[in-house]
Amino acid sequence: MGDINLKMLLESKSLERAPFPIPTGxxxxxxxxxxxxxxxxxxxxxxxxxxxFRTESGKPGMSDPxxxxxxxxxxxxxxxxxxxxxxxxxxxxxxxxxxxxxxxxAKLTPPIIKKQAVLRTxxxxxxxxxxxxxFHPACEAPSFELPYIPEMEDATGYAGTRRGSxxxxxxxxxxxxxxxxxxxxxxxxxAPIIPPVEASYDGPVMTLDIGRGYIVGKSxxxxxxxxxxxxxxxxxxxxSYTVPLTHDTTQMNMSFRHVxxxxxxxxxxxxxxxxxxxxxxxxxxxxxxxxxxxxxxxxNKKFRPNPLLCDGDGPILQFRKWFQQFYTDPxxxxx
Amino acid sequence: xxxxxxxGRDGSERRLEAFEGGAVMxxxxxxxxxxxxxxxxxxxCGTCHVYVAPEWLDRLPxxxxxxxxxxxxxxxxxxxxxxxxxACQLPMTAALxxxxxxxxxxx
Numbered sequence: 008m009g010d011i012n013l014k015m016l017l018e019s020k021s022l023e024r025a026p027f028p029i030p031t032g033x034x035x036x037x038x039x040x041x042x043x044x045x046x047x048x049x050x051x052x053x054x055x056x057x058x059x060f061r062t063e064s065g066k067p068g069m070s071d072p073x074x075x076x077x078x079x080x081x082x083x084x085x086x087x088x089x090x091x092x093x094x095x096x097x098x099x100x101x102x103x104x105x106x107x108x109x110x111x112x113a114k115l116t117p118p119i120i121k122k123q124a125v126l127r128t129x130x131x132x133x134x135x136x137x138x139x140x141x142f143h144p145a146c147e148a149p150s151f152e153l154p155y156i157p158e159m160e161d162a163t164g165y166a167g168t169r170r171g172s173x174x175x176x177x178x179x180x181x182x183x184x185x186x187x188x189x190x191x192x193x194x195x196x197x198a199p200i201i202p203p204v205e206a207s208y209d210g211p212v213m214t215l216d217i218g219r220g221y222i223v224g225k226s227x228x229x230x231x232x233x234x235x236x237x238x239x240x241x242x243x244x245x246x247s248y249t250v251p252l253t254h255d256t257t258q259m260n261m262s263f264r265h266v267x268x269x270x271x272x273x274x275x276x277x278x279x280x281x282x283x284x285x286x287x288x289x290x291x292x293x294x295x296x297x298x299x300x301x302x303x304x305x306x307n308k309k310f311r312p313n314p315l316l317c318d319g320d321g322p323i324l325q326f327r328k329w330f331q332q333f334y335t336d337p338x339x340x341x342x
Numbered sequence: 343x344x345x346x347x348x349x350g351r352d353g354s355e356r357r358l359e360a361f362e363g364g365a366v367m368x369x370x371x372x373x374x375x376x377x378x379x380x381x382x383x384x385x386x387c388g389t390c391h392v393y394v395a396p397e398w399l400d401r402l403p404x405x406x407x408x409x410x411x412x413x414x415x416x417x418x419x420x421x422x423x424x425x426x427x428x429a430c431q432l433p434m435t436a437a438l439x440x441x442x443x444x445x446x447x448x449x
Contacts, residue, residue, distance in 0.1 A: 114419060114449050117386030118411035 015313050022309040025178035025255035029054045030333035032228030033153055035248035035260055036138040049082035052250050053142050058082035062090040067138045068103030071127040101126045135159035144335050151211045154227055158244045158264035166267040173259045176306040179229045179249055180330050186215055189321040198294040204321050208329045229333050236281050241274050243281040344439035351376055351445050360434050367429035376445050383430040388412045394425035395442035420447045
């Protein structure tokens with residue numbers, strides 16, 4: 008706060024591209040139908056490797072790979088045994104909450120395993136046909152819940168199978184900041200005007216209204232956004248579920264849904280056009296979706312903790328202040 | 343120099359020079375008394391069970407939760423006595439020089 012620091016503006020070598028740790032929140036891990044009961048695989052997300060598995064009864068689990076006993080990687084040679092993940096080395100078994108449930112040869116049970124989980128696992132839920140994991144750097148329990156999304160959870164009324172996945176070479180905060188950076192919508196995306204934006208914040212939820220009802224949506228922590236785009240009375244929905252792969256590499260995943268209009272209706276056509284427009288170029292539209300223009304900026308920019316802002320810029324600093332809550336150590340925040 | 347007076351599983355008595363700074367377990371393990379100390383003092387294996395002589399008991403630190411739990415479990419395998427302790431939970435200090443203990447049966 009205070010005067011502009013000219014030295015900081017002139018010098019960029021000390022700036023970093025993604026000077027943040029992995030944030031806290033619920034993150035998409037995979038589609039539920041991609042992991043069968045009894046199956047196990049290694050996944051690289053949230054800055055490290057994890058063993059993702061599904062128990063015989065269907066419960067998903069995600070654990071640190073290295074056995075608390077003697078450090079074997081359970082994702083190489085381990086297996087799902089009933090409700091447990093079994094280490095290949097000495098057949099110690101763990102449940103999805105990280106409790107050691109069996110040591111097949113010990114006459115005595117180490118007291119600690121009766122009192123607490125000894126293997127780091129992430130709390131998981133399945134929503135929207137997807138597996139979600141709660142990441143907290145200090146292993147704290149979830150502090151909010153995933154929302155009900157009618158477009159994904161109502162059995163009837165909505166349609167749309169389109170989805171996509173993109174990797175950006177930056178962190179979630181930098182990607183999400185574009186939501187409040189309204190001026191870039193005109194100059195980078197080519198929108199006819201700088202749309203007005205209203206952002207409000209309530210705990211882990213940010214509500215955005217861009218262009219007075221054109222794009223209205225909510226962010227639920229760093230890992231889930233639900234944005235509804237409305238044109239001429241037709242609404243289509245972008246469900247965006249973003250997961251950090253490393254602290255500076257991010258996988259953006261999206262599903263696109265719309266009202267289940269009958270085949271051949273103008274409303275169905277309009278819905279599909281809105282979705283085209285969210286992603287890239289759409290026929291008859293001047294502006295471009297994120298795929299065609301945002302990545303070149305995200306993949307090459309640096310984070311300016313003290314940016315030179317002008318009138319007409321969106322509520323960027325307020326957004327950064329909101330995002331701070333997802334970093335456990337407030338020292339990481341450089342606003 | 344501190345010492346331990348150790349009654350072995352065969353009833354023989356030995357005097358051991360004790361290393362201060364470690365646990366009683368360290369001295370017993372390194373002197374091949376039959377004490378294994380497998381877990382290194384984490385209170386997770388129960389292989390350093392000893393019977394401390396009654397006259398020494400009030401000079402020992404109190405049992406923690408893990409030691410209590412472990413001794414309960416040990417009691418299902420071998421006899422417990424009032425002096426049952428895990429030697430890894432007894433810091434070897436000059437004040438314990440002369441401590442008399444008996445090596446408990448193997449698990």
